[in-house]
Amino acid sequence: MREMLSLWPVEDVKVLVQEYEVSSMIKELSSAASLARPTAHSLRYDLSRLYDCKFCTDVDLIFKNNCFPVHRAILSARSPFFRTLLSQQPEYGAQVHVKLKTPDIDVGLFSSLLRYLYSDDFVEENVGNAELLGQLAKEFGVPNALEHDMKLLLDSGELSDAVLIFSMDSDTGDSSSCHHSNDSYHCMAQSVHGPSRTSRFEFPCHRAIIASRSPFFRNLINRRAKSGEELTERTLRTPSRIILDESVIPRRYAFVLLTALYQDTVDMGCVLKGSPSLCSLSEIQAMVSTGRCQMTVLDEAMELYQIGQFLDTQIISQGCEDIIVDNLTSESLVSVLHWSAEPHGSKWVHRQAVAFLTEEFAQISHSPVLFDIEKEYLIEVLSSDNLQSSEQDVLNSAIRWGEHQLTKRIEEREPNLLSHTAHSVTKKGVKKRDLNDAELHDLLSEILPLVRTEHILPPVNDVLNNAIKRGLVEPPSAYSYPDNMVLHTIGAWTGITASGYFRKPRLFLPYFEEAKNVLEERLSQDCDSGQKCRAIHMSAIPDTLYMLEDKDASLTLPYSGSPVSTLDVVSGSIPVPDRATFMKMLEREQELQQLKSAQEATSLVCTDKRSVRKSVAFHIQLRVVREFGLPDSAVEILQNSHYYYSNSSSKCRCRHVGCVQSQGGHQLRQYHFLRNSSPNMTQTLPSRNLERNNCAESTLSDVMPDIAIATTSLSQISVFADSDVLDLGNGSRDKNSTVYI
Known part of the structure; x- marks a missing residue:
């Protein structure tokens, strides 16, 4: 070099x-x-939403004639005040009256205090009195970090009202089972009453917490409540028994799953080693393909990722994705590429594996x-x-x-x-x-x-x-x-x-x-020799019109009355978000355009600035659709927003980095060293097929030098696609006119 x-x-x-x-x-x-990738819901977010939706509540707090349905286990784990208060009335659905010693606590502030116990997030605009907050902390007790209290709740099993049971007894009519068929997970869940069998491992948990973290468990508990099974359990004072088929979810992952639900952490150290549970289908496939008798951390993370997808819990799936990428090596690259390319694999992991191959090639x-x-x-x-x-x-x-x-x-x-x-x-x-x-x-x-x-x-x-x-x-x-x-x-x-x-x-x-290094040395040598040292600024467009010599070159701007789109909307291959989501995507796109890297990329001098702007816009739009959980093909929606949304908010946004409406073909590059080339070396100004729209002026200024449009405004220039007629703006038209650069 x-x-x-x-x-x-x-x-x-x-x-x-x-x-x-x-x-x-x-x-x-x-x-x-x-x-x-989409942001996984955190423990704080899910418990805050649980407080709002009042799902699986088991006790009512009465404060100043207002009822607050809450969850006994959460409040007891978070506050000594509520632990003592609720223990006095242990029955299900009890109405507990709350009387506070701290004065000036209204209903809104009390609700904010309850939300804080659920989410560790205290939001109360009207409270600015440090003395009042100090009195509340003294009366309620200052809770530990939310994850700490949830860990204690999981480890102790205190006030648990559900139990996860892992078994292969899937043929009984009164069991809850999940089984694998035709490469797709199917689940049948029913309640089981009566004493547990000693051959099964049982893991106590709390219905409200697992329901708030997993739509799978939430739908299961909701169906059982509608069928009346929950009422039977309350009468018998037995916990809800959820039996999982080990051919789908091996019990060796039980602690990993519960730890993720209670603490937002996927800890592969919680895998039960030497578990007698039957291997799942994916575990057997992993061992056969690798020729190993035991599964590695990568194999376990891949299997657990599929379980997270089955339970519809992003925190588990994304945690497994991180573990797979962190343990990616040259030796494991091929297996990770194969797995991530499968329909049940992770597209995010696949992108990171390809990036690893690119960097370590x-x-x-x-x-x-x-x-x-x-x-x-x-x-x-x-x-x-x-x-x-x-x-x-x-x-x-x-x-x-x-x-x-x-x-x-x-x-x-x-x-x-x-x-x-x-x-x-x-x-x-x-x-x-x-x-x-x-x-x-x-x-x-x-x-x-x-x-x-x-x-x-x-x-x-x-x-x-x-x-x-x-x-x-x-x-x-x-x-x-x-x-x-x-x-x-x-x-x-x-x-x-x-x-x-x-x-x-x-x-x-x-x-x-x-x-x-070479450039710095050359500039330093020039300065030492007394020559002028200045920054070299190479324009992305020619400075004058005589730098190109192709006589057939022409610039055409055909009129298009309606936007042209190659999208197959009828087949529904590209999911179109609702308008509210689309507006959020636009806001996110504009936010990312202000990033330092985006601004620098478009401001730096380069040979093909127009191509750079389009590349910057594309990568920003690709990031947006991935953050919103849409497939990569949804980039077309941001690039053709006028096709889907007709109001002014979705028109071409010329303020964006690179107009998404322009569909230019080959890009103009400056062959800046033509001064030393042989006479037969020429550069052609490529013809362009551009739509006339609000971005036309910006588009034209990108491909034509300023001297070319200095004599007339853009509104006076009319170029027709069906004839070689150039309107110069002075009333006369010159047929077959060609501009030579």
């Missing part, structure tokens, strides 16, 4: 560093979008793990602008992967029936010289075009030359101009090549750091 840049003018080195800086900002936005490419990576994942990472590997290593890795796959293909199709015999191909092994280059080229036809050969350093090396001789890749464009290779190399890294084809260099961090 240093050797190549030593031959460049300092202005071109500056341009390359600026391009790298923009790519770095976009990578930051892309990483944030990859990490985005240099290391993985030199290990046997490379040969186990499937083709689709290899294509995905090689398509990334952020792949952390030199292009020479990328090319070498792709060829080695292809040779390994071709060797396996030859071994699979060998004609002899007895493998590993003296004459067997498998026994003798396939030599590299035995591989057919034409067949290898076909096998790698989707992979090798992703290698950016024009960015291979050094430009002349054995890996590239051998690949060219074998007919696997085409020579880089600079090879066609040996007399002026430096100029064409600059074009391949910073602008459009002679053929008009340009792929930006990957953000390979060692190259980025070296380019910055």
Whole structure:
């Protein structure tokens, strides 16, 4: 890298560093979008909502003739005052009158105090008296942290009114069972009365807490209440017995599940080791696929993730996702990729696994793990602008992967029936010289075009030359101009090549750091020699109209009376949120546009500013839809808001980073070193298909230099799609007129 840049003018080195800086900002936005997911409801949020909805309440507090249905176990665990008060009337549904010694406590403040005991969140705008709050704390007792009190409640089982029972007795009519069928979980839940069997493990819990944390348990308890079973249990004074089929939810995860529900923490250390429970289907599959007799933490987290999905508890699912990603290594990468790509896997984990492969590709490419990576994942990472590997290593890795796959293909199709015999191909092994280059080229036809050969350093090396001789890749464009290779190399890294084809260099961090070091040294040398040192500002658009020479170039702005959309709305493939959610998404999008990385990416000088703005807008919108729990395809909703919502609030928002309405094709790039190029090297201003809308002026100013529109306002320019007529605004029209730049 240093050797190549030593031959460049300092202005071109500056341009390359600026391009790298923009790519770095976009990578930051892309990483944030990859990490985005819906926020799981916390324990505080769920208990606060439980207080509001009054579900599963078992005692009524009467304060100043106002009734407050509450939960005995929660208040007793949180406040010594209520523990003493409620213990005096232990019967279900008791009405307990509350009399406070602290004066000036109204109904609203009392309700705020109860909410504080549920959620650790005290909100009372009218209370600003520290003395009054001190008196309340003294009377009620200052509670510990909510998670601490919930842990004590779980460990002690005090005032528990439910019990989880794990059993394989799923064929009895009076049992509660969950079983697996056809790769989908189905659950039948009924109540069980009578003494528990000694062969079952029982885990006491509290109906209100598990119902507030899991919609599965909430629906189960609600159905039982409607059927009258809850009334029977109250009469018999027995806890609600919920029996879970161990083929779906093994008892070894019981403490992990309850700890997550009570404390917002997924602790794999709570897994019961050596549990005699029957392995679930996914556990058996994991052991068979890995060849291990015992499950690893990753295997357990994957299985527990599916249980969390079944119970519809995000805190469990997301906790397992974090554990899987934290334990991700090169050795476990392939298994995690396979699992996360399954319908029951996690898309969020899959994104992190692909990101891990992208970041650690240099290391993985030199290990046997490379040969186990499937083709689709290899294509995905090689398509990334952020792949952390030199292009020479990328090319070498792709060829080695292809040779390994071709060797396996030859071994699979060998004609002899007895493998590993003296004459067997498998026994003798396939030599590299035995591989057919034409067949290898076909096998790698989707992979090798992703290698950016024009960015291979050094430009002349054995890996590239051998690949060219074998007919696997085409020579880089600079090879066609040996007399002026430096100029064409600059074009391949910073602008459009002679053929008009340009792929930006990957953000390979060692190259980025070296380019910055070279630039600092060159600028320092210029300053020491007495030359002027100034920042080089390269405009994203040409400064004048004579820099391009293609006589067929034209700028057309066809009128479109209605927005064009390729969305299949009828099939419902893209879920459309309600208007309230959509407005929140817009607000979140505008908030993210104010991030430092987004602002810097659009403010930094680069060759293709318009493409950068669109990329920034896309990654922000992708992050928004993921935070709202929508599929990635829902980005189309933000990009085509006018198609779904017709009011003014969803019109094109030109204040956003990059207008989402414009559908420009090829981007204009400045070939800033044309001054030294040969006469036959030209750059064409590509034609554009733009919609006329409120963003037209901003769009036009992006692709046309200011000098081109200085003589007339945009409202006076009319360009028609059906004829080559240009209205110059002075009443005359010039047919077949062409603007040369």
